Amino acid sequence: MHPRFWGQGVGTEIGRELLSRGFEELDLHRIYATCDPRNLGSARVLSKLGMTWEGRHRHTTLIRDGWRDSELFSILEEEWRAI
Template identity: 55%
Template sequence: MKLQTARLEIRDFVPNDAADVHRYASDPQVTAYMIWGPNTEQETADFIVRAIGMQRRQPRLDYELALTLRESGRLIGGCGIHVSEPEQGEIGYCIDRAHWRQGYASEAAAALLRFGFEELGLHRIYATCRPGNIGSAAVMKKIGMTYEGHMREHMRHKGGWHDSYQYSILRREYMKGQMK
């Protein structure tokens, strides 16, 4: 599984990615708005095992993918798309702090939309973020997603209840944007 953008190669994780993933997955600033982390080395190793296991499932409904720079091959984050219901999917992304504010999350998220609509044949793709994660909300807006609402205290993690903002895009909206 490989997707390419102007600056990124998005590919399946391999066992040798664990150290690079742990670099960002153990960073409290990177994981502040995630429902996981900061990871221990074992948690990161377990994630890699789960991500590789997803690659073997048929039909494949879950894609946890490594974000690497095309020019150097350096792993700078991860992203994913998960088919949650017939013809619907959820995307997510996480970037190493050293590579924030360079447009990589938007580039990866746009590639996931393209894959979801053009390859997986999805009707609707959605994503969520914590209300304080203004960077992630900006990514969702930039790639053409529409704000759907504020889900109040709908998930419990890291010792408390948390809110989320939800965004989505429909296939017809995506296709209309591609024609511009």
């Protein structure tokens, strides 16, 4: 997302919509998301959505300056419905 939209709740709203579609329309049981450990804003959004931090996957993506880890978050349908 473009930086000028950071901090305005846009990411959280997009996340809510994606979770809603996943659980309501696609009948998913579990949804997960990852983010770069250095991206604290994304981690906050995932937590705000009710997702649980599950851990860190090491060296999952090769980007310009080398390998990056990924933080893994997930939410189960029953957890989402309880929010």
